[in-house]
Amino acid sequence: xxxxRFVEYANGIKSSQFKxxxxxxxxxxxxxxxxxPPGATVGPHSHVSDYAExxxxxxxxxxxxxxxxxxxxxxxxxxxxxxxVAGPEGVTVLIIxx
Numbered sequence: 001x002x003x004x005r006f007v008e009y010a011n012g013i014k015s016s017q018f019k020x021x022x023x024x025x026x027x028x029x030x031x032x033x034x035x036x037p038p039g040a041t042v043g044p045h046s047h048v049s050d051y052a053e054x055x056x057x058x059x060x061x062x063x064x065x066x067x068x069x070x071x072x073x074x075x076x077x078x079x080x081x082x083x084x085v086a087g088p089e090g091v092t093v094l095i096i097x098x
Contacts, residue, residue, distance in 0.1 A: 058090045
């Protein structure tokens with residue numbers, strides 16, 4: 001089964017991710033949990049595949065729209081969105097890539 005990978009970015013975002021399945025399986029789903037400090041920002045970008053993001057705690061602004069704990073975003077692959085900005089209390093997100 002897949003191992004967990006931990007990353008801390010220069011903007012203070014901490015992330016752990018793992019595959020559901022074998023690490024070498026390109027088709028295995030990837031799950032990430034990210035913790036963002038207040039005001040942390042990620043610029044506009046897109047992903048090749050569809051994905052789902054669940055706001056676990058705090059809030060996050062995505063392209064001028066606020067999302068709060070319990071909100072779910074489903075994004076179609078190839079869609080450009082952002083910037084993403086953590087709210088004043090920071091944000092914890094769970095992201096699932098198929």
